[in-house]
Amino acid sequence: xxxxxxxxxxxxxxxxxxxxxxxxxxxxxxxxxxxxxxxxxxxxxxxxxxxxxxxxxxxxxxxxxxxxxxxxxxxxxxxxxxxxxxxxxxxxxxxxxxxxxxxxxxxxxxxxxxxxxxxxxxxxxxxxxxxxxxxxxxxxxxxxxxxxxxxxxxxxxxxxxxxxxxxxxxxxxxxxxxxxxxxxxxxxxxxxxxxxxxxxxxxxxxxxxxxxxxxxxxxxxxxxxxxxxxxxxxxxxxxxxxxxxxxxxxxxxxxxxxxxxxxxxxxxxxxxxxxxxxxxxxxxxxxxxxxxxxxxxxxxxxxxxxxxxxxxxxxxxxxxxxxxxxxxxxxxxxxxxxxxxxxxxxxxxxxxxxxxxxxxxxxxxxxxxxxxxxxxxxxxxxxxx
Amino acid sequence: xxxxxxxxxxxxxxxxxxxxxxxxxxxxxxxxxxxxxxxxxxxxxxxxxxxxxxxxxxxxxxxxxxxxxxxxxxxxxxxxxxxxxxxxxxxxxxxxxxxxxxxxxxxxxxxxxxxxxxxxxxxxxxxxxxxxxxxxxxxxxxxxxxxxxxxxxxxxxxxxxxxxxxxxxxxxxxxxxxxxxxxxxxxxxxxxxxxxxxxxxxxxxxxxxxxxxxxxxxxxxxxxxxxxxxxxxxxxxxxxxxxxxxxxxxxxxxxxxxxxxxxxxxxxxxxxxxxxxxxxxxxxxxxxxxxxxxxxxxxxxxxxxxxxxxxxxxxxxxxxxxxxxxxxxxxxxxxxxxxxxxxxxxxxxxxxxxxxxxxxxxxxxxxxxxxxxxxxxxxxxxxxxxxxxxxxxxxxxxxxxxxxxxxxxxxxxxxxxxxxxxxxxxxxxxxxxxxxxxxxxxxxxxxxxxxxxxxxxxxxxxxxxxxxxxxxxxxxxxxxxxxxx
Numbered sequence: 001x002x003x004x005x006x007x008x009x010x011x012x013x014x015x016x017x018x019x020x021x022x023x024x025x026x027x028x029x030x031x032x033x034x035x036x037x038x039x040x041x042x043x044x045x046x047x048x049x050x051x052x053x054x055x056x057x058x059x060x061x062x063x064x065x066x067x068x069x070x071x072x073x074x075x076x077x078x079x080x081x082x083x084x085x086x087x088x089x090x091x092x093x094x095x096x097x098x099x100x101x102x103x104x105x106x107x108x109x110x111x112x113x114x115x116x117x118x119x120x121x122x123x124x125x126x127x128x129x130x131x132x133x134x135x136x137x138x139x140x141x142x143x144x145x146x147x148x149x150x151x152x153x154x155x156x157x158x159x160x161x162x163x164x165x166x167x168x169x170x171x172x173x174x175x176x177x178x179x180x181x182x183x184x185x186x187x188x189x190x191x192x193x194x195x196x197x198x199x200x201x202x203x204x205x206x207x208x209x210x211x212x213x214x215x216x217x218x219x220x221x222x223x224x225x226x227x228x229x230x231x232x233x234x235x236x237x238x239x240x241x242x243x244x245x246x247x248x249x250x251x252x253x254x255x256x257x258x259x260x261x262x263x264x265x266x267x268x269x270x271x272x273x274x275x276x277x278x279x280x281x282x283x284x285x286x287x288x289x290x291x292x293x294x295x296x297x298x299x300x301x302x303x304x305x306x307x308x309x310x311x312x313x314x315x316x317x318x319x320x321x322x323x324x325x326x327x328x329x330x331x332x333x334x335x336x337x338x339x340x341x342x343x344x345x346x347x348x349x350x351x352x353x354x355x356x357x358x359x360x361x362x363x364x365x366x367x368x369x370x371x372x373x374x375x376x377x378x379x380x381x382x383x384x385x
Numbered sequence: 386x387x388x389x390x391x392x393x394x395x396x397x398x399x400x401x402x403x404x405x406x407x408x409x410x411x412x413x414x415x416x417x418x419x420x421x422x423x424x425x426x427x428x429x430x431x432x433x434x435x436x437x438x439x440x441x442x443x444x445x446x447x448x449x450x451x452x453x454x455x456x457x458x459x460x461x462x463x464x465x466x467x468x469x470x471x472x473x474x475x476x477x478x479x480x481x482x483x484x485x486x487x488x489x490x491x492x493x494x495x496x497x498x499x500x501x502x503x504x505x506x507x508x509x510x511x512x513x514x515x516x517x518x519x520x521x522x523x524x525x526x527x528x529x530x531x532x533x534x535x536x537x538x539x540x541x542x543x544x545x546x547x548x549x550x551x552x553x554x555x556x557x558x559x560x561x562x563x564x565x566x567x568x569x570x571x572x573x574x575x576x577x578x579x580x581x582x583x584x585x586x587x588x589x590x591x592x593x594x595x596x597x598x599x600x601x602x603x604x605x606x607x608x609x610x611x612x613x614x615x616x617x618x619x620x621x622x623x624x625x626x627x628x629x630x631x632x633x634x635x636x637x638x639x640x641x642x643x644x645x646x647x648x649x650x651x652x653x654x655x656x657x658x659x660x661x662x663x664x665x666x667x668x669x670x671x672x673x674x675x676x677x678x679x680x681x682x683x684x685x686x687x688x689x690x691x692x693x694x695x696x697x698x699x700x701x702x703x704x705x706x707x708x709x710x711x712x713x714x715x716x717x718x719x720x721x722x723x724x725x726x727x728x729x730x731x732x733x734x735x736x737x738x739x740x741x742x743x744x745x746x747x748x749x750x751x752x753x754x755x756x757x758x759x760x761x762x763x764x765x766x767x768x769x770x771x772x773x774x775x776x777x778x779x780x781x782x783x784x785x786x787x788x789x790x791x792x793x794x795x796x797x798x799x800x801x802x803x804x805x806x807x808x809x810x811x812x813x814x815x816x817x818x819x820x821x822x823x824x825x826x827x828x829x830x831x832x833x834x835x836x837x838x839x840x841x842x843x844x845x846x847x848x849x850x851x852x853x854x855x856x857x858x859x860x861x862x863x864x865x866x867x868x869x870x
Contacts (some may be wrong), residue, residue: 031751031798036758037713038803068667069615087803089615089756090711120711315665 012298016031038087041119041127045081045097047110049135056081057110060099061366066276067092067116067317078173090120094319096331097131098361100128109362111330115319117299137359139308140171141180141280144217146249146310147343147374148273149336151234158339160170161252161375162227162234163273164376165280167347178205178211180307181263181288182220184271185279185323192372195281195301196294199271201244201260209260210241218242219376222270224257233341235374244271263288264299279311279323303328311345328368331365343374348381356381403651403678407543410588410655411563411632412500413542417468419480419524423639423649425580427539427571428526429480431472436840436869438469448491449859451821451852454814455501455508457490458516463811478526488519495608497557497592498629498656499549503752504814506613506706506716507659509592509627512606513553521561523830526846535574537659546841555625558767563588573701584635584653592627594663609667612706612716613754617667621735625663630657633674650679668709672716676702690732696744697725708756715756722748726769745770750819755802756805759812763819764795786846790825821852842867 041064046059062083065073068091075083077099095114099109112133112170121127145166165182169175170194176286183197199303203210212218221240228234237243238254245251245259249269265271273280281303291300309324312334319332333344356379359367371380405424407413420435435807443466448459466484473479495510499519523545530538535652542563550558570793594607607625609617619625633655641647653676659669680698699722706716726744733739767790774785780853796819801808831844845864852858 029763031760034753034758034760034800035755036803037711037715037756038758068617074810090708 001245006081009360011384015333033221037090037120039090039119039121039125041088041121043077043083043085043095043097043127043129045083045099045110045112045131045133047101047133047135049108050101057097059095059100060110060133061361063096063098063365064088064119065094065096065317065365067094071257085145085299088119091118092116093119094317095129095131096363096365097133098330098363098366103170107196107247107359109138110134110360111136111326113319113326113330128255129166134330135326136362138170138362139176139282140169140173140175141212141256141282142168142170142308142346142358142360143280143310144168144180144358144379145343145345145371145375146273146280146312147235147376148278148312149274149342150339151231151276152341153339154231154233156231159227159231159234160272160275160339161223162237163222163268164235164237164240164374165273166345166376167218167220167282168203168214168358169214169216170360171331173353174211174213176205176208177203177210178207179203179284179286180206180282180283181301182260182271183264183283183299183301184273184310185281185311187277187321187323190322193303194291194347195283195296195303195306197264197281197301198266199267199268199272200263200288202263202288202301203242204258204261217297217377217379220244220260221257221376223252224254225252233373235376237376239377241377244285264293266297276309277313277321277323277331277334279309281309281324281328282307308360310344310368312364314338316365326362328360329364331363331367333364333368336370340372341374342370342372344368345371345375345379348379372385386391388400390731399522401445403676406544406565406584406586406588406633406635406655407563407655409502409676410500411545413523413545414464414668415481415482415523415525417527418541422578422641423580423582423637423651424567425569425582425637425639426540426541426567426572427537427569427580428573428578429478429527429529429539430531430537431478434470434478436470437858438467439867439869441865441867442633442849443863443865445861445863447859447861449850449854449857450820451823451850451857451859453503453818454811455494455496457493459489459491461489461491463487470562476531478527478529482528483521483524486515486519486521486523488521488549489735489831490517490519493517493551493698496610496720497551497594497627499547499559499561499590503750504702504704504718504720505553505657506611506672506704506718507657507669508610509625509661510608510610511555511557511594511625513610514550515553517549519547519549521545523547523563535572537573538570539569539571541565541569541817543567557592557594560591560609561589561591564704575670578639578641580639582637584633586631586633586635586655588631589806590627590629590631594625606695607665608670609661609669610807612756612810613752613759614757614803614805616807619665624660627669628660628662629657630659631657634704642683645684647682647684648680650677652677653720667686670707670709670715672704672706674704676700692730693744694728696728697723699723701827713755716752716754718750718752720748722746722752724769730773738773740771740773742769742771744771755843758800759808761812761816762798763816764797765792766795767792782831784829784831784833784844786825786826786827786829792823792825794820794822797852821855823850823852825850838870840869842869 060077066133077083088125099110110133112131182198186196189196219240220242223236224240226236285305309328316332316335336342347359421428443464445462468482471479494514545563565586566577579711619646635653637651639649656673678700682696704718724746726740746767751762753760827848829846833842847862849861
């Protein structure tokens with residue numbers, strides 16, 4: 001039976017439902033531009049070895065390398081030695097600075113870095129950073145290419161005997177390689193005054209036997225043979241200029257290629273470059289045995305005798321794991337998987353009278369690029385430029 | 386993320402209930418309590434059990450071009466299930482369901498997580514795509530105990546364990562271990578009832594890839610997705626691993642006042658912890674999600690044949706993501722759905738019924754990346770038309786259903802000036818997907834007939850989503866056979 005109360009109840013409920021529904025419908029969101037945690041930073045490069053305005057390094061490249069996101073942003077410093085970065089994401093960064101100061105007699109390379117630094121500032125403020133740079137000098141001889149990663153398994157897995165190092169004469173003078181050293185570097189001694197080397201091999205010759213002409217390459221192979229049949233698509237190192245030969249380990253020896261002289265060989269069947277990380281040095285050491293050995297039988301070599309050095313690593317953000325300091329190499333190259341048939345090669349900086357000048361900021365993060373396939377004894381100009 | 390589409394579909398079509406936690410997070414349809422008011426197991430009595438025991442086989446298939454970027458090209462599910470109801474001597478009613486599932490997902494792109502949902506801002510994947518297979522078992526048990534003629538206590542326990550794997554290198558293997566407990570109470574008078582239910586769940590997911598193999602000759606690029614853009618990329622030298630642990634709790638209530646005023650509401654809050662292992666562990670953030678739903682029905686009798694049901698309901702979800710080290714919120718996602726309408730149940734005779742309903746809804750999606758400074762807001766409204774028809778003759782029950790949804794998208798707002806490659810490739814496609822006007826059509830048929838001493842039910846439903854002015858579509862279909870004893 002319908003009653004007035006019943007009808008009133010229904011009408012009330014319907015009205016309430018309708019009102020609630022209309023209120024809900026009218027609750028549109030207020031959409032405003034999104035908030036962001038991006039911020040700005042300015043990085044000042046200071047060269048403490050210079051005085052006055054010279055201490056402010058203008059025209060230097062400052063690179064911010066985001067460790068988590070992999071972003072790499074490079075800006076140039078202005079006349080006050082300041083590089084300005086906008087819209088940065090909060091993260092841990094490696095900050096690399098590289099420039100040069102031209103004096104009457106010389107070009108002085110300026111390198112500095114801050115490793116694994118957390119950058120973030122709230123609000124609209126700008127983060128101020130200061131890098132005290134170190135100085136070094138350009139080298140006449142440079143390591144122009146290192147092939148360390150090993151060959152793609154096809155079908156032979158873990159093949160690394162096709163590794164090589166390539167050296168280039170960046171100067172206008174003929175230089176003799178006789179008695180110079182190639183050495184690798186143990187981790188943990190980046191700030192030591194001496195190099196702790198696991199392997200050290202010397203170029204043969206009595207002083208004038210092995211010239212390297214301006215603009216000429218020399219290739220030092222682990223094994224100077226044609227590696228391309230095994231694994232397929234590896235490289236041919238028959239035309240190498242030198243090879244590492246470890247006589248007592250059953251190493252392959254190409255008798256037509258001069259052997260590097262073993263100065264120190266702590267372990268291994270050959271002078272194997274790690275397929276993950278290492279630093280390779282070219283040195284001019286007059287008395288390699290003078291400093292002796294450390295407690296783990298690594299030969300000690302004077303850091304001041306380093307001509308050029310390049311450090312590579314599979315993860316190029318791990319600056320906290322570096323083996324050599326900014327005076328030799330302020331950066332890290334690589335970032336490639338092992339056994340990928342890829343090498344790292346120096347960029348071409350410029351040409352002087354048709355002679356190629358390779359980039360040498362003493363910062364392999366800036367100076368090198370990844371290359372596939374490797375190019376022993378030459379540069380593919382399209383890639384390197 | 387196709388599940389999100391299904392979620393909207395469910396919101397649009399299923400007039401009674403909100404997606405369960407199992408469906409939202411695990412893509413599992415656990416329907417032992419689906420017919421009970423607000424899925425409250427304390428409403429289960431000897432009077433409303435559908436059978437003593439039953440065997441069921443269900444096949445689901447879905448696919449199409451109109452889908453979200455992380456959705457597989459096609460999904461095929463096989464579900465074999467046995468369920469039973471048993472009244473014990475001490476008055477306890479026991480119900481149980483045990484199911485085996487086999488799922489194939491074709492060409493699932495990138496993501497390793499078993500399920501994806503745009504509310505969740507953290508995912509893990511690699512640069513390969515491939516087919517995923519899943520094998521799993523899940524079960525429910527319900528204990529329902531009458532305290533008095535009015536009051537019943539019950540507990541519903543759900544458990545799932547499954548393993549999903551991809552055959553393509555790096556062969557991710559995803560193991561899940563999930564538990565959901567719902568204690569409940571109901572008070573049932575002659576004409577009115579009240580139900581209350583709590584909920585606690587823990588859904589664990591362990592993703593592990595195979596170790597880098599030299600014979601493979603390649604190393605995949607692993608992606609750790611965080612927010613709307615700028616995923617974290619790493620090269621894998623060895624295996625990668627991620628553990629995700631979602632814990633949540635909830636509360637539900639429903640009432641029925643004399644069959645004239647009915648209401649139900651659900652609240653759920655969940656939190657996830659994500660920890661990465663492997664060769665390049667990156668600290669991950671956490672996220673939380675809150676879902677809220679209510680529905681009110683006002684029913685009245687117009688004639689002895691015709692009833693009316695005026696209803697409105699609201700669904701709302703809000704998710705937040707947090708940076709692992711900066712103690713800051715970096716992501717927010719919210720969905721809202723308001724709907725109101727009228728349903729007209731018509732019973733021309735004792736063995737025949739029609740129900741038609743029309744409703745109108747407003748819904749919107751807002752996602753904001755507070756880390757990168759990105760936002761999109763997509764509003765829309767939908768006209769819902771539903772019709773069901775049931776007829777019983779010569780012992781055979783025929784049930785027909787049909788639905789039509791016309792979804793119109795309003796003016797979207799997008800702030801994407803600071804976007805990068807990931808946004809352009811993935812998020813922009815998601816926005817395009819949600820920004821399309823579209824129509825949804827669904828049809829279903831179920832026939833239940835006796836055979837000797839058993840009942841057999843055959844059913845099938847088909848649903849098609851078509852964007853306007855596009856040749857693309859997305860379909861989902863389900864066929865089922867059930868043998869009831």
